[in-house]
Amino acid sequence: SVNQSSTMSDSSGASNSGGDSSKESSRCSTPVLDAYRSDRLRDKMRRRMESGDRWFSLEFFPPRTASGAVNLISRFDRMGSGGPLFIDITWHPAGDPGSDKETSSMMIASTAVNYCGLESILHLTCCNQSKEKITGYLAKAKHLGLKNIMALRGDPIGEDWEEEEDGFNYAIDLVKHIRSEFDDYFDICVAGYPTGHPEAESYEADLRHLKEKVDAGADFVITQLFFRPDTFLKFLDDCRAIGITCPILPGIFPIQGYQSLRQLVKLSKLEVPEEITQVIEPIKDNDAAIRNYGIQQAVEMCRVLLDSGKVPGVHFYTLNREVATMEVLRQLGLWIEDPRRPLPWAVSAHPKRKVEDVRPIFWASRPKSYIYRTQDWDDFPNGRWGNSSSPAFGELNDYYLFYLKSKSSKDALLQMWGEELQNEESVFEVFTCYITAQPNRCGHKVMCLPWNDEPLAPETNLLKDELEKVNRRGVLTINSQPNINGKPSTDPIVGWGPPGGYVFQKAYLEFFTSSENVTALLKVLKKYEPRVNYHIVNVNGRNLTNAPEMQPNAVTWGIFAGREIVQPTVVDPVSFMYWKDEAFALWIEQWGKLYEDESPSRMIIKYIHDNYFLVNLVDNDFPLENCLWQVIDDMFELLDAPPELHSEETV
């Protein structure tokens, strides 16, 4: 029988597609939405080479300090937004690279995968390591979600070294070991040297050695830096000539300073070409000029490489810095801030989370916390959230984990949130300034809140006026979304998922407010049953909800051509009880503790923590105008009414 399957291409034939929907997004797309596509790095490369869509990648080294770790993770988020196909993290035995320290290569690479959603390669050096030790590192990397290894020899201890029997002598030994112990689990990258390895007998010998490394099981090659495009292109031709067929990626080093260039030359034993020294020497004390020149030189070189048609992607040695590399990428047109999101929340790249496509809405502004608190789950909700009565969220004991820590210093936070609080209304003001982006009474913009590390998302900005109104009166909102009744999935503000679809939302509002307000609110909510679902809790465990038997309520969903419904966000009453502990604790951990113990400011925050309620509301009737603002209005109307209209009933 003849079977002909004509598969639907990623064509942009749909009338409501925006942007170039034929380009595969570099962000780890969810195989749920692209179930047929292999998400192995080598397969992503293959698809990009077939489509001719060039990529870039970024190399970083592990930080030396804890605050360096915090900054590096922020850098990953910022540089990740431009769409690198992958990043890699170097390995230095002296830095305890396989440990659990926040400064270790292992932890940094794992964080990039799990918390920043980036495809990541962990470097691994093998010389002077036992096979057990190496196997242990690989197993740990696999467990943490890492799928790619750059196999290196590393620098042997001491000038002369002798080959160990049954030890790792060369990178090829490591490649063989990985394949032997882990089969095809990892994608393996190896290093190439466009002018030959400094220790090689000859350029030709080093080429043969590279071929052996690749034949032993490597998937692609990244080269040492070089200064002229011809150097790389000749090397590339020579590799192809001896039968190396895998992708070979040029390592680009934008010159960032005179000293760093000298240092680099010393380490790599490369010679800086005449045409570069001539430019650099005269301006060696002018860092800005050198950086500009470095950018220029890198751009020109990359252009030649890309125009050759033989270079599918370029690899940057960032030295953990942003500006120069990003500028080069922008000039090359490779920096693409793809606004499309496969799902409305930040996806993790751990393989075990591959099919995860639904989350509770509560962690929308704290996705890294959500990933942390669910890291021990063996499987993740797919399709539906379901009726799991014990979702087993891990405790959040340390609010200062390097991937959770606020980017702002204590001083900056005090400036934004108040060096001194007079009363509860001082707190209302902070919220209002955050919403409106207006400076506070001391002239500082409130760029974040304990629950929101970034300014208002574009979607939340749609509700700015209503949010301002309610925050002024002490309905302190920390999460919200408008109702959406079938907007195109390519909508720049609220869209997500493949193009050609339609996205929907129920209106949602989550806020802290006083118990007096809650008493009035409960009366008002009776009139809105069953249209409005509510859940109201305080730090002591008071718990009021009209969720039918604690079932999850879908609040975001999308319909796409040729696919099942995607329902990425729910309001789940069970998860809310875990979230509320975190939400209440953030008052103290991130705000209260800025002040002295027993100080009036601290007492105000503590009062709010102890006495306010956390409320979430859902308007189920998504085709109608959002009624939640009316609910709040009605609540205030009741509070403002003369006393005889209040009943004696309190919460």
Added chain:
Amino acid sequence: SVNQSSTMSDSSGASNSGGDSSKESSRCSTPVLDAYRSDRLRDKMRRRMESGDRWFSLEFFPPRTASGAVNLISRFDRMGSGGPLFIDITWHPAGDPGSDKETSSMMIASTAVNYCGLESILHLTCCNQSKEKITGYLAKAKHLGLKNIMALRGDPIGEDWEEEEDGFNYAIDLVKHIRSEFDDYFDICVAGYPTGHPEAESYEADLRHLKEKVDAGADFVITQLFFRPDTFLKFLDDCRAIGITCPILPGIFPIQGYQSLRQLVKLSKLEVPEEITQVIEPIKDNDAAIRNYGIQQAVEMCRVLLDSGKVPGVHFYTLNREVATMEVLRQLGLWIEDPRRPLPWAVSAHPKRKVEDVRPIFWASRPKSYIYRTQDWDDFPNGRWGNSSSPAFGELNDYYLFYLKSKSSKDALLQMWGEELQNEESVFEVFTCYITAQPNRCGHKVMCLPWNDEPLAPETNLLKDELEKVNRRGVLTINSQPNINGKPSTDPIVGWGPPGGYVFQKAYLEFFTSSENVTALLKVLKKYEPRVNYHIVNVNGRNLTNAPEMQPNAVTWGIFAGREIVQPTVVDPVSFMYWKDEAFALWIEQWGKLYEDESPSRMIIKYIHDNYFLVNLVDNDFPLENCLWQVIDDMFELLDAPPELHSEETV
């Protein structure tokens, strides 16, 4: 900590609710939509007693012949539509009641559960049976999906019998055995005798015996018939007085004929009261008059019972007949044809199918076949259909299984579908007459087709004009649905699920058509990519689709207050390959075989079977007007165009 949960009632506060949404539907609702509600019969009774919503139940006996089985299943569907809380099937050792024969009590009860979606009680008698045998029957019943047993002694062999040691002597022994072997799995019903069991020492002794039966583990009591309401009400009071607290349901026997009354009296050893004999005797030869009287008497008696406030439901001995019982129920206002459906397709009541909430659309008109072909699955799709590449549908080898068999006789089918077919157009005509409900050229209405056992569903009727047009020209439609963009879930034609929600659909069309048509269709479909998904197959395995990597496509979904998305229908390319075998076979099995082998009519059907294609189309753009009619128009336009516009390419 104080936990207060106020649960959302089934209140009809929602503005778009129709009907009395506070009444729990008697149809086996899906716990997916009502996940918190226990679906045990005794819990359904408890909820009905709390709400005061009275019920009825129906008792049947197993048929004697295979065609009797076919008729009885149809009767279940018809009488089930009025909303019985449960039905029960009697057990007669002489009739091989535990066998796999279509006439056995076991098979009939199992069919009622699995194929008719009715809560069912299987009677079981225990005397002269070994414990192993009884345990075997119970295990088989459980495996088949039965959850309720009526535990009876049965009639011992011979007039005198002796108690067996370690045997089953009384029904109480069976009750104990069921609880001991199966814990709380089954709900157990026992028989009560309002005037005492004929063999009991005394009325009081029999009451005590009933209490012992109930204490041994029975959940409720159904009584023997009686002729006066007082008889039952006194019995009920006496039961309560000695501490029997479970539900006690009156058994109602509408008098249907003089002979059947006499027979009944002989078997039950009851006395017919004077006031009844006085009416019956004079009219004993007038069956119609007796039936009318029987209806009247039953209605009056039930009214007294229900008005007492002590009777939550009434149980009818139907003698497998419909008319009298249905009339009594209508007059009592208990017959409620609840148009609400928990899901758009007929739900099965097997416990293992409890969470099933998504099916392929193809079996929409053949749900019993779907249930049959998936009966061996251990679990059922919930939430999403998913990417199961081998759903393992069972073969459909016997198109004449009693629960699948057409209700129409061979003669009736020939009248509808043609005693003699002239050509393919004769077949087109049959389809057209089915769609339009106009008589065929011989004056007969076409009430069904091989793929559709019933006339057009109301939803399909919405598309009648367009369907007629295309069928006339040889696009032989067998399944379709309109697009729906957020109609209230209480919509009388397309609604389903809880009230207060919104239902959505993508437009769908499935038809047989010639290969010439398909050639033109494929050209037309190129213009509609990716908006229209198609799948085109023939009996030989030709297989063309643009479904991305054979993924399922959601075509029906609903949004409800406080719940996750329900997506009950998909177009699944993998399942389509199983369905198409059944769809093609039905040409031959149900139509072709009506004619002589080698006859011209048979040859016409065979030609269609061998050469036509089965096509399904989905219009993904559900907010826009259904484009599938335009697709078909375009196809005919291409076919009607002068020859030079056709390419030589054929399918």
